[in-house]
Amino acid sequence: MGFLGYLVRRLALALPTLFGVSLICFFLTYMLPGNPAMVKAGPFATPEHLAEMERAMGLDRSLPEQYYRYASGLLRGDLGESSATGRPVSEDFVQRLPATLELTFASLIIAIVIGIPLGVLSAVHRDTFIDHVGRVVGITGVAMPSFWTGLIFVYVFFYLLDVAPAPLGRLGAGITAPQHITGLYVVDSLLTGNWQTLRSSLFQLMLPAATLGFSVMAPVARMVRSTMLEILESDYVKAAWAAGLPRRTVIYGDALRNALIPVVTILGIVFGFLMAGNAVVESVFAWPGIGNYAVTALMTKDSGPIQSFVLFVAVLYVAVNLLVDLVYGLADPRIRLG
């Protein structure tokens, strides 16, 4: 059994969570003011027409029945329709998801690549200038709302310094999208050897990814710092010094390897935070992802996309944290899976 049994059990445990999420999403829509049938039928519908529409949409049924119809629709991949685009939400989602994923991964990479070394340095040089700088940068990142950071970045790097492109989507003017393979422009243009597109997509990605990465870098750095501080005082690190291992090996091998275990957990939380944080930052940078889509829907009271966005982020959050637990077992031999 072992790993497989563990996996099955964890998946089974995720089901109640997903059920709860779908309930909340359903009631969220139910509680929204306004009659969806009236919206759909238009302002000139006759009462008969409206009743007909309500029946067609199932709004005349009992609440549990309506939930059943909604939930079974979800299971078939039916997320409802967007009244703004007139298309099924699932189609809009599939089209926009790669943009969001690309931005999320890029921000996560920035958070890891800067956050982990920053945390290590802060711990090794505890209470020195380096530690204080790390703390200030971290607190600033957490304290500033990301739309504000984004606006400042745009103002400084695009408007004042002119080193960044205009915040207008995933590609510069006149650049065509790469052949669709994964939907991530950076990856696709790399795979097809389309250097001009690669350059442009990286360039466009730079500021929004930095904005999001900056907001989540701090929790990563703080977590690394605090666990590193503890581990640097541990018996096995003292033993490693006493064994004459080089400084680099002791800090980045013996100590950091142990410090990264709790960081994996933080990354799961950070990922969820990024997915939700996307919404605002995508709006600032006109990034055509699902966050931007949800914000637009929110302004036009288009319930389908909003509901689906909430549901999607929640499902993704559950999935990522499941993945984190599985990875945890690989990173820490003390955890016996199964």
Place this chain on the structure above:
Amino acid sequence: MSDLLEIADLTVSFDSDAGEIQAVDHISLTIRAGEVVGLVGESGSGKSVTAFAILRLIRRPGRVKSGTIRFNGVDLGTLSEEEMRQIRGAKIALISQSPRTALNPVITVGRQIARLFELHGGLSARDAHRRMLEMLSLVRIPDPAKRAGQYAHQLSGGMCQRVMIAMALATSPQLLIADEPTTGLDVSIAARILDLLRELGAKTGAAILLITHDLGVVAETADRVVVMHAGQVVESAPVRTLFHQPAHPYTRALVRSIPRVDRTVTMEPIPGAVPSLLDPPPGCRYAERCGWVSERCRIARPPLTRVVADHEVACYGFEERRDAAG
């Protein structure tokens, strides 16, 4: 035997908010090549601090305030950090207290030993692996190939300590510092670990500095004993002399406090506690607990003086009594 390690006038202090804590106060001790020296004292007497000072691993807020440590005639204080690193683990090895927590939890025990062969012996990964398996058999770990691939949490306490010993001996050090090597092990396993240490020490010619609070451990293992009290060396003698003719009142009390089954003498605990090391008084730090105390003990610290060859004691009371008798 020539002197392998020579500690002269070593003082280590720790800065705290309340003031300076003198953990080790002007101690001197010598270890000859191949010798087993027991360093004995209660908790907080500065034994482990001395061990870390030898390896030059005292870190903030601690610092070495005075003294020299010579190893093979070389003043370790004059070496660069890189030169010192090449001595640690290779020439002077440490077996820490609490074997389980001294092994890295996410690196297999085999790898932790093998990498020392690569680092200090310059061996290839393959040769290092082979030598690691030899070491594990040498410390009598059954089924070395299987154990090598395991992690510390999968081994028993005694097994972890054997791994620590294998690590320490991997590079054939000249000096092995064993800091309370039997803490947390039950009596029979502790005895076997001590036998193993002594046997392997003799086989490889390594001198051993055996740090312990347990005189029983010293009696079985050491050639010579150095007794510390509150950061000071109070007596140093060959093991038999120490047990049969202890000179310092503290040593006498320690010997009397060993529980015995072969005599009907009642065990006597030592009165009082180790004094605070925060701004300690100038005189003998045992004065407040001592039955022989006189006025001069509180004013000036008694120097280590020779009783007979190889037996030294730091006590005014002992000198007075000896002079009166002689």
